[in-house]
Amino acid sequence: MTSPLLETRDLTLAYGAFHAVDGVGLCIQPGTIHSVIGPNGAGKTSLFHCLTGERRISGGQILFDGRDITRRPAHGRVALGMARSFQITSLFQNLSVRENLRLAAQGTAGWRALDFWRRLDSHRRHAATADEMLERLALTARAELPAGTLSHGQQRILEVGMAICARPRLLLLDEPTSGMGVDDIPTMTRLIAELGRDHTVLLIEHNMSIVMSISDTITVMNRGQILVEGTPQAVREDARVRTAYLGEAA
Amino acid sequence: MNPKLTTPARGDSRPANAIFRRRPAATTLAMLAVVIALPLVVPSATLACEILIFAMAVLGCNLLLGYTGLLSFGQAIFFGSGAYVAALAMIHWQVGLFTALLLAAAAGGLLALLVGALAIRRTGIYFVMLTLALTQMAYFIAYTLSDWTGGDNGLLDVPRPPVAIGGFTLFDLESPLAFYGLVAVLFVFLYLGARRVIDSAFGSTLLAIRENEARAAAVGYDTRHFKILAFALSGAVTGLAGALYAMLLNFAPLSNIELPMSEQILIMTIIGGTGSLFGSLLGAGTIVILGDLLSALWPRWMLLLGVALIAVVMFMRGGLWGGLESLGRRRAGAARKTQEDA
Amino acid sequence: MLNVYLFQILNGLGLGMIYFLISVGLTLIFGLLNFVNFAHGAFFLLGSYLCYTTVTLTGNFWLSLLLAPLAVGLLAWLLERSLIRRIYHLPHTFQILVTLGIALIIQEVSIMLWGPVGKSVPTPELLRGIVRLGHFAYPQYRLFLIGFAALVAVALWLLLERTRFGALVRAGSESTETVSLLGTNIFRLFSITFALGVALAGLAGVLSAPLRGANPFLGPEILGVAFVVVVIGGMGSFGGALAAGLMVGVVQSLMASLWPQGSSLMIYAAMAVVILLRPYGLFGRA
Structure with missing residues (x-):
């Protein structure tokens, strides 16, 4: 058995007496697509925020590649190889699509990004990453447009693309299809499935068909805790999941 | 936490075109033309000096407000302390021109x-x-x-040392026009320096922070470092401007370090055009000239x-720069239309 | 010796009540409208000048106590309807710039109308005497000031706590959506609150006129102090504005004879420390 890439031990996020995340122990194996699902208010997004470093956790531990990152700020986690996308599209609206991707690639440069004297040409690597990503996302034709002028579906794809630009070992995707039209969803599904070949992916998602079709492992959360964990097949057949989640949907 | 306070800036429609359709070479030439023509056009060389000195302070302010999105009322601290430090070093330690300016910037x-x-x-x-x-x-x-500092009376008898190397005087700066020469050279260097800073990896990250700080942090930038460095660069330029201002007036008034000085620098920045280096020159020029022409007629x-x-x-x-740009675009559009019609 | 301190403390309370009246308007507007008003000091200034004019024309201070705040409030109401409401949705940066512009205009127009030199306003005849408390003598006007401002504070508290208007303002400070759901015209509520907050600054200007006169450069100074009070008290907090206003007033008054610049240095240092360590103020809700 390989050691997990990301592990949480007894992770807790409390707002007063309310425990949004309550003693979660999650293990994400390298090279897998691992999805977290659950009914509204199950604590998925709170869990996500704990992992990205957006929220300071109330208890427990987070390990990335065996290293304790519990107290690391969000930007410090990116440097280790964790990148995230946002549930509500969060781009540099007035900057060009290419610049959005280039900035995302440059984000891993650490102190070198503070270089205020040499022209950008001397950091050509990031521009190359951006161009590569434009191809991959099929956005090359729109590279020079402000990101804010893209269609909603393209903005969602750019959102995910920015996370990939950091060449992360772990991609944290927060409801990548949220608000997407039916037409755009297959593109996103394909993109995520492709990503699964090179990256480890943690996916928080509402859309069941995506989760069931591309995940290696699914964790079902309910009321801040892990209810069930297993393969899509096992989860689909689990009675507890049906009552807590699928039953509710039906 | 009050969610209202953390809402990111919305509806911020600062000119996207400034980022996409930059013509740095053309604007740099325009800047050079203005700097050369200025003492011939405005009523006195002293006034021309004042314009470029404030334009420097506005460059510094623009780096924070225009490029990083930080509205700082602290500019007077840097301007005033630059003036005091240069003046005191020259008065008490008899340091030369460039040492005084360096100390002020530091x-x-x-x-x-x-x-x-x-x-x-x-x-x-x-x-x-x-x-x-x-x-x-x-x-x-x-105070x-x-x-x-001389308190309310200001610091009097600030010298204006000559340009000298190793005790050998190259230029005397006593005439306003000679001093303008020095200010102009420094301004051109600072302008080109600012251009480099904005075109660097650092500068591009500042824009990202201005656009969406949460996202900038999420892609891996420690935004605090960038903001602090932006502050330091802005403060150095502003301190230098303050020192030159004290040399121009032979006097460092207390008002240099007062809140209205920050407001004045901010207003010049905004009226000239946030996020445009040439706008800095426009803003400072317009307001200094207006002040000079109008204050006698209409206080x-x-x-x-x-x-x-x-x-x-x-x-x-x-601001004015944005206005000029859209005017230029409209004229270009009109010209294209006449061409097509013909 | 003790009497000197008592004297200074009473003076400080009077000053503090004026600070409270300015700051409570500022904090009310910030709390409900999430709007930063850099013109607040200018409205205070306008109150002082209108008091001067009314007293010069009619010789009646009491009339100015009624008319000047009303006039300032009316101006604020008009400004809100024409300009201010268009910038509620903008980032604070833009609100600051626009209200800074308004402050500049009011200040310059005041100088055009009343001249660059400060005007002094006589103490109303009825209150020119002193009050004797044993060995201790104190000017009547200053005592009146404390009492009157306290009455205004109580009335304001009743307005906020006991009326439907107050309930709406308080609810709106939590979440404006709730108030819209109640079917209230949120824009009218905003206009009234803005006018009320500014009128309070005008009232403070009137009350301070017999003490400090009307001086065009008081505006920025008062704005600075008002921000100190609002920050120390906690933005949006009524009780905080009262406690911090009195505190700043008493500190300034006690230090006025010893080291006046020191008192200003101290209050701004206190403001910086509070923002860094307790951004919601000493008395604000976290």
Whole structure:
């Protein structure tokens, strides 16, 4: 058995007496697509925020590649190889699509990004990453447009693309299809499935068909805790999941 | 936490075109033309000096407001302390011109580093309030240390040393035009330097922070470092401007370090055009010239600044530079249309 | 010796009540409208000048106590309807710039109308005497000031706590959506609150006129102090504005004879420390 890439031990996020995340122990194996699902208010997004470093956790531990990152700020986690996308599209609206991707690639440069004297040409690597990503996302034709002028579906794809630009070992995707039209969803599904070949992916998602079709492992959360964990097949057949989640949907 | 306070800036429509359709070579040439023509066009070389000195301070302010999105009321601290440090070093240690200017830039930069490091611990209105409180503190400290600063009377008899190398005088700067020469050379260097900073990896990250700080942090930038460095650079430039201003006046008034000085620099920045280096020159030039022409005729001309400030925020976010740009675009559009018609 | 301190403390309370009246308007507007008003000091100034004019024309201070705040409030109401409401949705930066513009205009127009030199306003005849409390003598006007401002504070508290208007303002400070759901015209509520907050600054200007006169450069100074009070008290907090206003007033008054610049230095340092350590104020809700 390989050691997990990301592990949480007894992770807790409390707002007063309310425990949004309550003693979660999650293990994400390298090279897998691992999805977290659950009914509204199950604590998925709170869990996500704990992992990205957006929220300071109330208890427990987070390990990335065996290293304790519990107290690391969000930007410090990116440097280790964790990148995230946002549930509500969060781009540099007035900057060009290419610049959005280039900035995302440059984000891993650490102190070198503070270089205020040499022209950008001397950091050509990031521009190359951006161009590569434009191809991959099929956005090359729109590279020079402000990101804010893209269609909603393209903005969602750019959102995910920015996370990939950091060449992360772990991609944290927060409801990548949220608000997407039916037409755009297959593109996103394909993109995520492709990503699964090179990256480890943690996916928080509402859309069941995506989760069931591309995940290696699914964790079902309910009321801040892990209810069930297993393969899509096992989860689909689990009675507890049906009552807590699928039953509710039906 | 009050969610209202952390809402990211919405509806911020600063000129996207400035980022996409930059013509740095053309604007740099225009800047050079203005710098050369200025002493011939304006009534006196002293006034021309004043324009470029304030344009430097506006360059510094623009780096924070225009490129990073930080509204700092702290600029007077850097401007005033630059003036005091240069003046005191020249009076008490008899240092030369360039040493005095370097010391002023270092003082401005260091103080800005300190102010920045404190102020960026908060965002939004609390950030603004912190810069405001620190400026007030600096003012009252300068007022109290009247043995050094001259207090309310200002620091008198600030020298204007010649350009000298190893004790050998190259140029005397006593005539306003000669001093303009020095100010102009320094301004051109600072302008080109600012251009480089904005085109660097650092500068591109500042824009990212201005656009969406949460996202900038999420892609891996420690935004605090960038904001503090922006402060330090801004403070160094502003401190240098303050030193030149003291040499121009042969005097360092207490008002250099007062809140209205910050306001004046901010207003010049906004009216000229935030996020445009050439706009810095436009803003400083317009306001210094207006002040000179109108203050004798109509002492209440500052009223116009109030109106202009409101007008820029309501109707012309890009300031004078933005206005010129859209005018240029409209004319280009019209020209294309006539060509097509023909 | 003790009497000197008592004297200074009473003076400080009077000053503090004036600070409270300015700051409570500022904090009310910030709390409900999430709007930063850098023109607040200018409205205070306008109150002082209108008091001067009314007293010069009619010789009646009491009339100015009624008319000047009303006039300032009316101006604020008009400004809100024409300009201010268009910038509620903008980032604070833009609100600051626009209100800074308004402050500049008011200041310059005041100088055009009343001249660059400060005007002094006589103490109303009825209150020119002193009050004797044993060995201790104190000017009547200053005592009146404390009492009157306290009455206004109580009335304001009742307005906020006991009326439907107050309930709406308080609810709106929590979440404006709730108030819209109640079917209230949120824009009218905003206009009234803005006018009320500014009128309070005008009232403070009137009350301070017999003490400090009307001087065009008081505006920025008062604005600075008002921000100190609002920040120390906690933005949006009524009780905080009262406690911090009194505190700043008493500190300034006690230090006025010893080291006046020191008192200003101290209050701004206190403001910076509070923002850094307790951004919601000493008395605000976290």
